[in-house]
Amino acid sequence: xxxxxxxxxxxxxxxxxDAIIASHPENVSYLADHQSHLPYxxxxxxxxxxxxxxxxxxxxxxxxxxxxxxxxxxRYPSWMPEVYTFGNDFYIVNPEGTLSKGEGRYxxxxxxxxxxxxxAGEVIVKALKxxxxxxxxIGLDEKNVYPSTREEIQSGLPHATILDxxxxxxxxxMVKTPEELERIKTVGxxxxxxxxxxxxxxxxxxxxxxxxxxxxxCTAKEGAVxxxxxxxxxxxxxMTIMSFGHFHPPSGYRLKKGDMFRYDGGSIYHKYHSxxxxxxxxxxxxxxxxxAYRAIEAGMERAMELLRPGAIPSKLFxxxxxxxxKAGLKGYTKLAHFCGHGIGIEARDYPIFTKPMKATSPFLPxxxxxxxxxxxxxxxxxxxxxxxxxxxxxxxxxxxxxxxxEKLYPHHRELVVR
Numbered sequence: 001x002x003x004x005x006x007x008x009x010x011x012x013x014x015x016x017x018d019a020i021i022a023s024h025p026e027n028v029s030y031l032a033d034h035q036s037h038l039p040y041x042x043x044x045x046x047x048x049x050x051x052x053x054x055x056x057x058x059x060x061x062x063x064x065x066x067x068x069x070x071x072x073x074x075r076y077p078s079w080m081p082e083v084y085t086f087g088n089d090f091y092i093v094n095p096e097g098t099l100s101k102g103e104g105r106y107x108x109x110x111x112x113x114x115x116x117x118x119x120a121g122e123v124i125v126k127a128l129k130x131x132x133x134x135x136x137x138i139g140l141d142e143k144n145v146y147p148s149t150r151e152e153i154q155s156g157l158p159h160a161t162i163l164d165x166x167x168x169x170x171x172x173x174m175v176k177t178p179e180e181l182e183r184i185k186t187v188g189x190x191x192x193x194x195x196x197x198x199x200x201x202x203x204x205x206x207x208x209x210x211x212x213x214x215x216x217x218c219t220a221k222e223g224a225v226x227x228x229x230x231x232x233x234x235x236x237x238x239m240t241i242m243s244f245g246h247f248h249p250p251s252g253y254r255l256k257k258g259d260m261f262r263y264d265g266g267s268i269y270h271k272y273h274s275x276x277x278x279x280x281x282x283x284x285x286x287x288x289x290x291x292a293y294r295a296i297e298a299g300m301e302r303a304m305e306l307l308r309p310g311a312i313p314s315k316l317f318x319x320x321x322x323x324x325x326k327a328g329l330k331g332y333t334k335l336a337h338f339c340g341h342g343i344g345i346e347a348r349d350y351p352i353f354t355k356p357m358k359a360t361s362p363f364l365p366x367x368x369x370x371x372x373x374x375x376x377x378x379x380x381x382x383x384x385x386x387x388x389x390x391x392x393x394x395x396x397x398x399x400x401x402x403x404x405x406e407k408l409y410p411h412h413r414e415l416v417v418r
Contacts, residue, residue: 001079002030002179002345003053008172012055015363018136019059020165021124022051024143026345027169029271032061032078036069039144048120048144051080052127059131064123067110074105084115086123121152128157139165139363167361170350174342175375181399183272184344184377185409187224188397191267191274192411194218202261202280202418208233208251215265224267224274227347237262237279238385257283260390264381266347273347275379277395280416291328292384292392293415298327299382300394300413303339303353307380307398307405311372313340313353320353320382329384340380343397353380376400377408 012020022031025039032051039047050064062082063073073083089110093099099107110116114130117123128134134157142150142164154162176184197218198211212229219226230240233253237260255261264277281289302323306316321336342349351370359368372378381395394413398405 001177002033004172004175004177004180007175008053009055011168011172011363012139015139015168016137017055017139017163017165017168019052019054019128019131019133020139020168021064021141022053022169023048023141023145024166024169025049026271027051027141027143027166027173030169030173030345032063032080034063034065034069034078034080035072035076035271036065037072038066038068048146048149050120050124051078052124052131054131054133059133062115062127062131064120064127066120070106070109071102074109075102077105082115083109083112084117084123084127085109085112086117086120089116119149119152120146121149121156124149124153125156128160133160135159137161137163139163139168141166141169163362165363167359168363171363171370173344173346174350174370175373176344176377180272180344181375181377181408183270184274184397187267187269187272187274188276188409188411190222190224190269191219191265191276192409194222194224194267195263195265195276195278198263198265199278199280199416199418202255202282202416204257204282205254207254219267222267224269227266227268227273228264230264231262232391233261234259235388235390237391238387238389239391240383240385255282258286260289260392262383262385262391262393264383264393264395271345273343273345275343275347275381275395275397276411277381277383277393278413278416279392279394280418282418285415285417288389289392290415292386292389293394295324295327295329295332296382296384296392296394299324299332299339300380300396303380303382304396304398304405307372307378307400308403309372309374309400312369313351313372314356314369316372317353317355320380324382324384332384335384339382340378343377343379349377351376351378353378372400374400374402378405 036049061080064084266275299320303320325332338354340353384392
């Protein structure tokens with residue numbers, strides 16, 4: 001199970017919530033282990049899907065989906081025992097055909113009139129009423145709820161208290177379950193092999209475009225899905241050009257002797273994300289290149305020393321940046337803006353290791369400076385760009401343990417020399 005049920009129930013008790021409802025695609029996947037393709041394929045159409053999780057153990061959780069998602073629920077059932085549907089309920093059966101198990105379940109779901117309504121808002125109201133939650137405090141993830149759906153929920157449940165709860169889901173997701181750790185470890189190793197294959201191809205005359213294409217091909221061969229690739233070489237590696245999907249601006253630049261090469265790339269496997277960053281130099285590194293890399297290594301060492309339960313992200317960021325500056329990169333504390341983030345079902349989970357930022361959600365302590373906890377997975381990255389010299393980076397994916405941290409899977413970083 002992806003859901004950290006114990007943590008979710010603890011937070012629901014803390015904030016006196018009777019139920020939570022996910023709508024953001026990643027939160028629906030996290031809560032129900034259901035993969036909806038609709039929000040990714042048809043972003044601006046009617047693509048809502050929901051998952052309902054009550055606090056009381058005697059009330060059944062439920063997946064709440066449109067017809068377009070029923071095939072997923074029929075062929076790959078969620079752990080949630082109930083499925084509510086909304087929208088078009090019409091289907092055709094070949095009178096001479098034999099239904100497969102999945103088709104039979106598909107028909108069964110659509111035939112359940114007690115768990116169907118014309119619209120998403122109506123069926124959510126129906127589900128909450130049937131479960132006796134129509135007067136409860138409901139945490140509704142507001143990120144993928146259409147205005148009309150929200151209006152139907154509010155008007156249909158006049159005695160319920162509805163709170164925007166997107167931030168609560170992110171708060172729950174910070175501490176990973178064993179299933180999540182296994183998925184992050186798997187995708188991390190797949191991504192690492194793709195990155196290392198790119199590094200093995202670094203040579204004078206090779207173009208940035210060829211290296212980007214190679215990363216794409218390696219990712220596909222590993223069975224993962226490409227997510228992003230930020231790379232450049234020469235002095236222009238001092239700048240960040242993050243690309244997502246399969247788009248990368250054509251460069252045409254070919255590597256030359258003495259060039260820096262900085263990379264930051266990630267892929268997805270079974271909904272979970274990876275992130276790997278590092279750098280290389282073609283030919284013998286200059287003293288300045290070696291000194292810059294040693295300095296960001298010092299920042300990484302300090303960050304890993306401090307990364308443990310109870311650590312405050314903004315303080316860790318401050319200490320890591322100061323360590324880089326003390327190691328020789330003057331002005332780094334003015335240049336740096338962050339040094340890491342949580343990673344999991346989203347590439348940038350909480351917590352974020354940056355300067356303190358105010359937050360208004362009732363589920364957050366007035367800011368995003370959320371203390372580190374055991375079983376968080378953190379991507380610590382220490383980047384540096386110097387115009388006219390190039391870009392440098394060191395990044396590790398770390399599991400927070402009871403008394404410190406460790407690499408979640410085998411990977412190493414160094415100033416690679418080619």
